[in-house]
Amino acid sequence: MNFFKRAWLNVWAKKGRSVLLILVSSAILMFVLAGLLIRSAAVKATDQAKADVGATVTLSANRQAAFKKMQSSSSSSSKSSRPKMTLTPVKLSDATKIAKLSNISSYNVTSSTSVNAKSYDTVSTSSGLSGGNSGGPGGMKSSTSTGDTQIDGVTSTSLATDFSSKQSKITKGRGITTADKNTNHVVIEKDLASQNNLTVGDTITVKEATGSKDKVKLKIVGIYKASSTSSSSAGPMSTDPANTMYTSYTLANTFKGSKYAGTADSVTFNVSNPAKVSSVKTAGKKLINTSKYALSTDDSSYQTVKASMSNVKSFANKIVWLVAIAGTIILALIVILMIRERRFEIGVLLSLGEARWKIVAQFFTEMLMVIVVAVAIAGAGGKFVGNQLGSQLVSQSATTTQTTSTTGQPGGSGTPGGSGMKGGNGGPGNMGQSTNTKAAKTELDVSVSAVNLAELGGFGLAITFLSIMIASGGILRLEPKKVLIS
Amino acid sequence: MLKTQGLGYWYQDKDQPLFQDINLEFEVGQSCAILGHSGTGKTTFLSLIAGLDKPKEGDILLDDRSLKKIGLTNYRRHDVSIVFQAYNLFTYMSPLNNLLTAMAITGAEHAGDKDFALKTLNDLGISADLATRNVQHLSGGQQQRVAIARTMACDAQLVVADEPTGNLDEDNTKEVIEQFQRIAHDRQKCVIIVTHEPDVADQCDHQYRLENKQFTKLA
Numbered sequence A: 001m002n003f004f005k006r007a008w009l010n011v012w013a014k015k016g017r018s019v020l021l022i023l024v025s026s027a028i029l030m031f032v033l034a035g036l037l038i039r040s041a042a043v044k045a046t047d048q049a050k051a052d053v054g055a056t057v058t059l060s061a062n063r064q065a066a067f068k069k070m071q072s073s074s075s076s077s078s079k080s081s082r083p084k085m086t087l088t089p090v091k092l093s094d095a096t097k098i099a100k101l102s103n104i105s106s107y108n109v110t111s112s113t114s115v116n117a118k119s120y121d122t123v124s125t126s127s128g129l130s131g132g133n134s135g136g137p138g139g140m141k142s143s144t145s146t147g148d149t150q151i152d153g154v155t156s157t158s159l160a161t162d163f164s165s166k167q168s169k170i171t172k173g174r175g176i177t178t179a180d181k182n183t184n185h186v187v188i189e190k191d192l193a194s195q196n197n198l199t200v201g202d203t204i205t206v207k208e209a210t211g212s213k214d215k216v217k218l219k220i221v222g223i224y225k226a227s228s229t230s231s232s233s234a235g236p237m238s239t240d241p242a243n244t245m246y247t248s249y250t251l252a253n254t255f256k257g258s259k260y261a262g263t264a265d266s267v268t269f270n271v272s273n274p275a276k277v278s279s280v281k282t283a284g285k286k287l288i289n290t291s292k293y294a295l296s297t298d299d300s301s302y303q304t305v306k307a308s309m310s311n312v313k314s315f316a317n318k319i320v321w322l323v324a325i326a327g328t329i330i331l332a333l334i335v336i337l338m339i340r341e342r343r344f345e346i347g348v349l350l351s352l353g354e355a356r357w358k359i360v361a362q363f364f365t366e367m368l369m370v371i372v373v374a375v376a377i378a379g380a381g382g383k384f385v386g387n388q389l390g391s392q393l394v395s396q397s398a399t400t401t402q403t404t405s406t407t408g409q410p411g412g413s414g415t416p417g418g419s420g421m422k423g424g425n426g427g428p429g430n431m432g433q434s435t436n437t438k439a440a441k442t443e444l445d446v447s448v449s450a451v452n453l454a455e456l457g458g459f460g461l462a463i464t465f466l467s468i469m470i471a472s473g474g475i476l477r478l479e480p481k482k483v484l485i486s
Numbered sequence B: 001m002l003k004t005q006g007l008g009y010w011y012q013d014k015d016q017p018l019f020q021d022i023n024l025e026f027e028v029g030q031s032c033a034i035l036g037h038s039g040t041g042k043t044t045f046l047s048l049i050a051g052l053d054k055p056k057e058g059d060i061l062l063d064d065r066s067l068k069k070i071g072l073t074n075y076r077r078h079d080v081s082i083v084f085q086a087y088n089l090f091t092y093m094s095p096l097n098n099l100l101t102a103m104a105i106t107g108a109e110h111a112g113d114k115d116f117a118l119k120t121l122n123d124l125g126i127s128a129d130l131a132t133r134n135v136q137h138l139s140g141g142q143q144q145r146v147a148i149a150r151t152m153a154c155d156a157q158l159v160v161a162d163e164p165t166g167n168l169d170e171d172n173t174k175e176v177i178e179q180f181q182r183i184a185h186d187r188q189k190c191v192i193i194v195t196h197e198p199d200v201a202d203q204c205d206h207q208y209r210l211e212n213k214q215f216t217k218l219a
């Protein structure tokens, strides 16, 4: 391995040239690394979006079909009475069938209603709409209820959107779990608890707002804190969020009346792999009566993040390849010049009978020594460049997303009942708005990982190898006689 | 030991060869000088027997084996050692590393032996102090002695030199020629020296003159 020693002697003896080569290589590799960093950050952001948004499929009443039915009945009836939109509650038997599909990790049954306070006072909002009726006319609930206390029946509070999104938190006791099925356990809000001096283990009494109007005793198992902005699924006319209680969906169904047993307002299925959402939806639709029920997905914000990140990713890919190719050409030219300058030395080596491939190997080793140092320097500097470029790219892609999302969104959820989940008339504009803020908030986490450095090393190696290969033609063709005897 | 058979060479025009039908023989333990006017083709002839180029006509045999068979790279590595007027040392190395590199490439018996290399240099008047400096910081005479030391440190049987004293003063010339004589006589190698200087040629065992495309023996 004499060529290795020669390479070292040369790099060491010609320090000035080596330093210049290191600087040029560092600059090239820094841009390669910046591209790699942005790309991996975009992948990370997309994965994060997947995890944050999760992917859910919701089984609910087919709102559009019901609306059509209401319209046709109103036109046929000459009476001036307001037509009523009847929504068929979801059957839990359908839900269990869908839950058996692959890729469904868990599901949450939601059944909401309201009751009237009996043994306690509700929290009144400053706006003066105290203890009044909740759920405005034509509200989201399938049962028309008029109680002052909102009852959100769930399978488990941890699966409920407000809790999974961390907007609400259990502060005392515990949340509702599957074990609370068919019990009178309740989780109440902190403000309501403190106003009425209630704590975990206490019992409260409510009066059913519909049906039999029975008095029912409820046992408090936990207390939660709702964030001020968190308002439950009820519309803008709702009561103070503190008046929302969580119970098992079975208890909520009991309040609604006996015909609601085994039903729900909606069932949300969590899909373990966001990529499988549409296949789950297709499979699920075969199990239900689609004229009465709808299966809808809400991965729009994931899709938006994914779209904007894939823009960033493809741009980053272009940077990586462009810089790598340009870098290879630049280094190859430098090596070609270097080899020309060292023709004499190559001639001496050849006159000593050195094999040509070993001379090429010497040049390769020299460049490799340079590249190793350059990778280290680029690793230190690439984070900076990547951060600058990354923030630039995100702000750019957020603006492009804005334009695409407002136009593209309605088409995206074109399937019947597609946007039904959050209450029919949310409107495409609205949706676009909410996804925009999400995409704009997506920050690229640009940090240099061992994988990035390994990738960078790979690129460095490839660039070195290619440039030496391109330049080695000069070595392979060189005739020692021409160099040595002039 | 080294034989040329009907050797001929030309650059562009086949009808105007530099030399033609050359049949010479060189033996180990002897030194041989080649004289001739400038441009007659002495260096060209040397490059052929040094394995740096292929003959256009005829053949060169080393111990009755054709260089074509041995392979030029192989021949240069094991059988021939070249000393040039311009020394041709590795400029980024010390004399010591120059010797060690050549020994490693040619697979010499003493390859890797630092003490042997230092001793060889010392024999030629390159002290240990000079031996570890960069060669470019040595005088021309010193550099040529390093080149000769390199030849000595390697095991090649054939030593060819193209005007090795061309850049040297009288004292250095005398010294260098003495070394070549020692290589031929003490180390039993075959030494072929191209030179312009009759004084140098006179020191050698045989002399040839390249004239009119032919080699004529002078002594």
Ligand SMILES: Nc1ncnc2c1ncn2[C@@H]1O[C@H](COP(=O)(O)OP(=O)(O)OP(=O)(O)O)[C@@H](O)[C@H]1O
Pocket (backbone or CB within 6 Å): B011, B012, B018, B036, B037, B038, B039, B040, B041, B042, B043, B044, B045
């Ligand atoms: N690569 C080449 N292409 C064409 N002609 C060449 C080439 N090299 C040398 N010549 C010509 O061949 C002739 C012999 O050259 P060579 O170098 O062998 O002469 P020389 O005897 O060594 O001369 P000198 O004593 O000046 O060193 C010269 O006329 C020269 O111009």
Ligand SMILES: [Mg+2]
Pocket (backbone or CB within 6 Å): B042, B043, B044, B162
């Ligand atoms: Mg000459």
